[in-house]
Amino acid sequence: MKTLTELLAADAARIKNDIGSLMSMSGLHREREYDSIVVLNTDGNHWWDDLPLEGRRLQSKILGEYVQYRDLVRVLIRGLTSDGAREFDEADDTITKHVEQQRATWCKTVQEAQTETLEAIDEIQGLLARLYRLYSPDGEAMVIPDTNALILGVPLGQWSFEWCEAFTVVLTPTVLAELDELKIAHRNPDVRTKAERVIRQIKEYGRRGDLRVGVPILSGRITARAIAVEPRMDESLPWLDAVNN
Structure with a gap:
């Protein structure tokens, strides 16, 4: 039987692989510029193109699996410092934003967005590595x-x-x-x-x-x-x- 650490690492790897597939079907475009209107958006200045049907199905699968993974991790890291909680929230926001593709992003290319998203998952896995009870023999x-x-x-x-x-x-x-x-x-x-x-x-x-x-x-x-x-x-x-x- 796999340990909790191994299960979460396997979940993260599967989610990362699916995100790579999702990004291969995704596209970004610069927000429209108007002569007399200036749109201020703190999320970014690039928007996602509409996904094909296959992409929307994969998107739904990723979100379902990621939410389950995220909720379990959130419980496990409750003992971390406020800095750890902040890092988790920031990583979660990056992942959610780039998978849902409903908000703007500062990323100029899909490759840049993919890199940020995969790195955010690695950051969450890094937070788990700080937990003594998950890795110690007496945990x-x-x-x-x-x-x-x-x-x-x-x-x-x-x-x-x-x-x-x-x-x-x-x-x-x-x-x-x-x-x-x-x-x-x-x-x-x-x-x-x-x-x-x-x-x-x-x-x-x-x-x-x-x-x-x-x-x-x-x-x-x-x-x-x-x-x-x-x-x-x-x-x-x-x-x-x-x-x-």
Whole structure:
């Protein structure tokens, strides 16, 4: 099984590769100049051309994967200094702006924009390298399951791994949303039932304590933690709020 560090590095490499493909389908043009009108834009003076359909599809894929990667990194780097948080926000803005292509940029060429974007991802990976707990032998072991691992596997309290005795199961926003969708919309009733079972498990952990901080599933061995993009867990999915149970 890959470590958290290896998983995030693989995610970053995949996103960078897709951004390269996106930029090969992108174009930039200088903003229009008018004799009597001066347009002031702090974002830049070059605008993106419309993407072809294939480019828009790839753009959507990148944004979905990047948001999941970014949200997890944001949680992990909370212990860094304010300078680290500022560097993260600046890198995130560069990546988002050049992938969404809805705002102007100071880059004069697509190649320049691509270089800035890829360097911004490297900067985020560099922030992760500052975190002692991700690289130290005594750091917290973290397991990040996908939806299939949760609904097809044994209950979380029965999980075990040869490479560690104690670990934290991290439930990402994407997985929580997918569980909610499977419970309601999946055409297979067996899948709906399994998704509902996992949701009941997570709700029970939420009754025991704050999932944002971490709730023991099996004392001394297994902890569950849910990542919420918003500061309040009840602002992500209604069934994660204890008052709605």
